[in-house]
Amino acid sequence: MAEVKPRIGILGITQALYDHMIPGITERQDGYAHDVAARLGEVADWVVGAPVKGRADAESVMREFVNADLDGVLVVMLTYGPAMRVARLFNENRLPVCLANIQPDPHVTPAWDMADMTYNQGIHGAQDTANAMVRADRPFDVITEDWRAPAFAERVGRWARAARAVTAWRSLKVGVFGYAMNDMGDIRVDENALLRALGPEIGFVAPGDLWRGTGDVPADEVAELIAWEDERFDIDPALTAEEREDHARMQIAIERILVDRGYGAYSTHFDAIGEDGRFARLPLAAASTLMAKGYGYGAEGDAMAAAMVYAGHRLLGDGHFTEMYAMDFPSDSILMSHMGEGNWKVARTDEPVRLIRRELGIGKLAEPPTFLFRYRPGPATLACLVSLGGERFRLVVAEGEVLDARPLPALEMPYGQFRPASGVRACMDGWLRAGGPHHQVMNLGHHAADWRVFCELAGIEFVQV
Known part of the structure; x- marks a missing residue:
């Protein structure tokens, strides 16, 4: 049973505000989410949802995950996204959740401009989202790491296996x-x-x-x-x-x-x-x-x-x-x-x-x-x-x-x-x-x-x- 890969969805959160400020940002960050999934291909099979910009988007993607009988959801902040748009979603969600506190670039450089700041500002979105899940009293895991590091794949793999086991247990x-x-x-x-x-x-x-x-x-x-x-x-x-x-x-x-x-x-x-x-x-x-x-x-x-x-x-x-x-x-x-x-x-x-x-x-x-x-x-x-x-x-x-x-x-x-x-x-x-x-x-x-x-x-x- 443990040899079968877990099946996990990636819920990528952003907001429409940045589309006007940085044209093409949604497509760029969606590519980042797919890169994360490719990097983690050995530890799970991934379904990358469309970028979430509002409550309706989030609920639609989560319905797709539930209907696909996935084992869990990895939340990735593509940019900052206000948590009130997903608060009810996480209050009602029953799939195991992991909040990946990651960003596209692992280090800050003197070459960064406002666009780079926006691409990599997921950390305070992660704080807002985690706060919503804590208030909802829903269990979740958290992983803060450089997404390209082997340690990230190891920790996500451990969570994904646990998600698969818990999901199967709930229907045992x-x-x-x-x-x-x-x-x-x-x-x-x-x-x-x-x-x-x-x-x-x-x-x-x-x-x-x-x-x-x-x-x-x-x-x-x-x-x-x-x-x-x-x-x-x-x-x-x-x-x-x-x-x-x-x-x-x-x-x-x-x-x-x-x-x-x-x-x-x-x-x-x-x-x-x-x-x-x-x-x-x-x-x-x-x-x-x-x-x-x-x-x-x-x-x-x-x-x-x-x-x-x-x-x-x-x-x-x-x-x-x-x-x-x-x-x-x-x-x-x-x-x-x-x-x-x-x-x-x-x-x-x-x-x-x-x-x-x-x-x-x-x-x-x-x-x-x-x-x-x-x-x-x-x-x-x-x-x-x-x-x-x-x-x-x-x-x-x-x-x-x-x-x-x-x-x-x-x-x-x-x-x-x-x-x-x-x-x-x-x-x-x-x-x-x-x-x-x-x-x-x-x-x-x-x-x-x-x-x-x-x-x-x-x-x-x-x-x-």
Whole structure:
């Protein structure tokens, strides 16, 4: 998902006053806007709106952006433009916005005349426009930079990815198969508040729908999935044909339900599957491959974690569901794992990903096919969403690295050891004080800055520990 470029509109603001003073200025500055778009071609696909001189122009261009299903809007002051002409527009706008505080020429020279002053006077237009957005209480990002500098492209790229993720998040539907785990408090959320404040919608799917779906899967699709797994993974010879077919049917049936009902993320709670009475085993391997295909996932009915994994896909690519299992003080790290679900795209590249038959007492069902791998060593980032009550949400983020630690042969599920950049003690003190829940999304690489921009655009409190 993160490999697809964001689609961003450029809203260039000027005013008709300068057309009389400097003939041709609108065309000149429109060319400047197109030059900016060309300069940023590697970080996003751009739609440059016609220069905006008044309220009607601005509303017309913004309608074009909305109708084109763009991910966000980059505001560029082509000259000074009075903010009252766009104040209502930004009050009603729901697309993520970034105010690019830039100008055509990076430095003032003795050769400048009044025309040069006018071409480059966007700074006070940016102040007027930013003031209007602050008064409207609308979140937005700001980038002050020389537009030709690599740093500008880097920062715009980060904002554009966050805009794409936030825009997708606002229309996300999360399907919970059955119900959430009883008495698990940190995964609970007011569904209406989540929908109103951030956008993700939670729906519930009867386990019976999944059971009927498994019976409707054609044999050729089952055979195709098993053949694909044989080619890509190291298959445990202890797995029987019946176990693999059962797993394949559940995976295909889950994905069909997600597609048919428009769910971009989901959760299956082991008790809801086990207590149904018709299933032979849990769909653990299904969760791993569906995550690798770009679906969000959260265990035990955790819709917020599923939404976060989806956001991790959209923002950074290859979101991975995990949780903190235990602290290892000698290595200053935390053992990360879960019951068996994990995105195998974050696996080490020097070891095969295995599909194994494993013993699992949880769920009181037969042995589930499970992907086994170790996390890839290197930089990594954890993030989780905290519901603070009402429409208040917090994102807790920790950067660190996955260690090249020794194997743990008895663990039959995805795992790795994460060393926080701030150290286990400081990280966990901060995590707990912030109310960070026990399910997280992990992405390889250091991405706290990306999550920070995501929070700014979504209206979420950001805490890094």
